[in-house]
Amino acid sequence: MSTTMKIVATDAFALSDAERHEIEHEIGHYPDARAASIEALKIVQKHRGWVPDGAIAPVAAMLGIPAADLEGVATFYSLIFRHPVGRHVVKVCDSIACHLTGFEEVRDALVSALGIRFGETTPDGRFTLLPICCLGACDRGACLMIDDDLHGPVDPSRVKQLLEPYA
Numbered sequence: 115m116s117t118t119m120k121i122v123a124t125d126a127f128a129l130s131d132a133e134r135h136e137i138e139h140e141i142g143h144y145p146d147a148r149a150a151s152i153e154a155l156k157i158v159q160k161h162r163g164w165v166p167d168g169a170i171a172p173v174a175a176m177l178g179i180p181a182a183d184l185e186g187v188a189t190f191y192s193l194i195f196r197h198p199v200g201r202h203v204v205k206v207c208d209s210i211a212c213h214l215t216g217f218e219e220v221r222d223a224l225v226s227a228l229g230i231r232f233g234e235t236t237p238d239g240r241f242t243l244l245p246i247c248c249l250g251a252c253d254r255g256a257c258l259m260i261d262d263d264l265h266g267p268v269d270p271s272r273v274k275q276l277l278e279p280y281a
């Protein structure tokens with residue numbers, strides 16, 4: 115008796131030409147393509163807003179590394195988003211210096227202003243709220259980042275004004 119195995123493609127993910135081009139360009143900067151892992155993931159995230167599971171294998175293939183290795187990088191690096199996020203991502207530092215300088219008040223003000231908790235996205239898709247470890251601006255605590263903009267020290271009473279420019 116013979117059996118026939120039918121392989122059905124369930125993952126329709128494909129890197130765009132632009133993503134491939136930019137990743138190839140980035141790889142060219144390093145003697146070892148593996149060193150471009152984070153930048154390659156950031157390129158996908160720049161184009162899509164996040165890094166879908168399906169992106170891991172084709173990006174790893176371009177880098178010439180096992181997909182599991184790239185998955186490890188993508189999981190470890192907190193600025194790589196593995197789920198869809200809002201148009202703007204608010205990352206609130208919850209490390210020790212910011213804890214001592216008002217993290218809880220800033221978090222509570224954000225939760226109140228946005229109506230969401232950490233890990234959630236507003237229903238209108240405008241903001242995602244995430245905790246993050248030290249942003250390297252400990253002298254500006256309590257601090258946070260909105261997209262690529264660092265804010266701090268943040269006055270909890272002015273959180274709404276801080277969010278306004280991010281439409």
Ligand code: FES
Binds near residue numbers: 211212253
């Ligand atoms: S502890 Fe918040 S920036 Fe370092």
